[in-house]
Amino acid sequence: MPQNLIKNAVGRLVPTEVNGVPAIPFQGVGKYHPTGRKYGAPIPTCADYPADGDKRRPDLRAALIAAGLRDGMTISTHHHFRNGDLVANQIFDIAAELGVKDLVWFPSASFPCHAPIIKHLENGVVHHIEGSMNGPLGKFASEGKMRGLGVLRSHGGRYQAVQDGEVKIDIAVIAAPTADFFGNANGLTGPSACGLLGFALTDSQYAAKVIVATDNLVPFPCTPWQIQGNNVDFVVEMAQVGVPEKIVSGTTRITKSPDRLYIAELTAKFCDAAGLIRDGFSFQAGAGGTSLAIGNYFGRIMREKGIKAAFARGGSNQYLVEMLEEGLVGHILDGQTFDLDGVRSMRENPAHVNTSPFTSYNYHGKGNFASMLDIAILGATEVDVHFNGNVVTHSDGYLLHGIGGWQNALFGKTVILPIPLFRDRIPVIRDEVTTLVGPGELIDVIVTERGIAINPRRPDLIAATKNSGLPLKSIHELKAEAERICGVPQKPAPADDIIAVIKWVDGTVIDAVRRVKSE
């Protein structure tokens, strides 16, 4: 398809129209100011809903038919069940049986378990995906096999897009670990317990029709109602909505890799030397093995100093919960739970609070939590010499990961990327990132096993750590070291055509992903 391209504020060529909708090119951090009013779902009336509150339908198929499933609709799902989701695939199997075509799937994230959607992309049931495309789906899209453009958004950007009316959800299917017949639902109990349902909040608020599907129907009232039944049209009881051991795998453990542990320790030492670990500070560390190790080192430093953190942002897990219970952390503000300890703590501990992309990340709100964080620890597939970051594509051009909360967390006061200098010969620091997902002005520190580079935009951090004895280097020195070891990589030549766009947190287009030429 011919595409009109324009160079945006970070010098990337991006399309001015995405799937038939005009798109605004990225204008710079904080530069774009939206106008108009928020989107609103159609006004319902109680007259159309059963007075006894019982909104049950016999099965998912009946509920989808009742919701008016037809060609071209946008169908949303959430990813709290991670790689154990059993619901999304069924929706499109049912659509295929009903002969429905050209749907847009709008998940809050996809996982390898969603590979069966590929056949629905091929047979015309699904037109395209607006959401992260991990693994097999990303490979499919990267090779130019998807009809429409992929649209990748951060968790906060997804909320913003729905709130602002960029994406109009026709039917939201919210898989719920526990629900009542009225549609009140939560993630705290049941065989598929996942802690919370924050990613589905916007779907419940703005979708034209909302279906709650559960394998643990409880008598009214299901409390707490993380999803309010007053937003729900239909309730469906299913045999199983998720595979418990894949939802909260419990396998997220502190890394045993000595190289990653070294990077984690170096990161914690840097934070300490820079004076960032002080009484009442706050941090966010993800669920990866390195991030968990960093949290652990933070804990050690806090114990030594006799101080505590005001709050930590989850993904929560056993380690963060232990820190909360030990009193090292005042609150966990949690977007998703990664293990059963996280679920239990959220259920039992009032200081373990569930959050949503609205509270944590929505850029078109009256503030959010992300910018209040003292330390945000994030990953990246690539960083360039201007500190721009990439989390979605690999250096060979394949789109293999979603953005998650990464762009949103970049607004933390100090953003640190602990990453290895190279992975299987592939240098992580490049002249230019393959895909620019986060602008360098928001990325402060790169910690590798062979040295730490501080963004020159942070003279305060440079001054604070100057005499720390830490291995401080320029980003150019790190890049040169990687290339000495690995060799200078050749530049992959992607095709001209675009297969996906990357939205910034404000809905503007920050970059486009190009098709990978097949071998």
Next chain:
Amino acid sequence: MNKTGIAGNIGDGVRSDCRVTFQPATGGGIRVDVRSRVQALYGAAIESLAREVPAFFSIAHCHLTIEDAGALDFVIAARIEAALKQVTKTDRQFLPDMLPQNQYHTEKDRFRRSRLYLPGNSPKLMLNAGIHQPDGIILDLEDSVAPPKKDEARLLVRNALRQVDFYGAERMVRINQLPRGLDDLAFVIPHNVNLILIPKVESAEQVRQVDEKIAEIAEHHRLEHPVWLMPIIESALGVVNACPIAAAGPNVVALAIGLEDYTADIGAARTSAGRESFFARSQLVNAARAAGVQPIDSVFSDVSDMDALRRVVGESKMLGFDGMGCIHPRQIAPIHQAFAPTPAEIEKARKIVQAFDEATAKGLGVVSLGSKMIDPPVVKRALRVMALAEKSGQID
């Protein structure tokens, strides 16, 4: 001459390595097939290297297949050379550049608290070994390399010595048991190895054989720096001969013990309490000290049990050892911590050194502290404690 040469490793979990298949041909030039995980970024570089190596060996026609999981050039080159040499007889060697920062030498009495074993045929573990700052790294050609892989490991270790930056660690190689080990030396001595570990030593004669062979190679290559020796004693007979072994020559700098084989040899099981090896360890410390070389303890093989490791190192230090082997980078820090002097030891050493300095300043031949006379070995020991405290980051 229609044999096929195969070298290297590929498969699930294998990273930073490749498998090369070399087939000689009578026509068609050098044909290269590359299947690489990093094709998009290094496909062209790999292919060009794959043409360069056979051409270097004057091979005009062959078929090379490279299945690659992110191997660096020095690994790919070693694998191609190994596969090719299984089929073709040649004395030439395809040497990657020697990094300028790899040309350092080490002092005889430098600290050897930790030495990290790196299996000689596993490139992945070599690349980041230096960042963990062990006092030494050992590229191992002996027990960690399977018999059919011995030849290719020599080439990989040789290339690693030239191309991998170990960031200041003492560069050691453990050769095979003699006599094979003598043939290993030609592959490592010309490439700035700092120290050779000789396994399963039972007599001083074996140490001298190695020393003479090294001298021969060094003369041929006009190398002037010394190559230190660390004999490893792993048998009852070795323990009995520990004194002559430790004193076998001026290049011997340390004497190590290998307890797995030793306990088997004396017919005992190795326990974590270690009473079965108490005699051997004490004998080894005594022999090493008598010869003025460093006594070095065995490895502790349970990587996951850090508490047990700390206990074992504490005991090592108590028995008089100066260092210990590591089989995992995580063991380095606990070992360094355990061998670091205690505050009381530092304080005592400081006083002795101070008394010595004062006596020297006054031109006194006798050093005394309070009412006690201090002998030269005590002063020497105190100076060593102060140096170790500095190395361990306890004093500036």
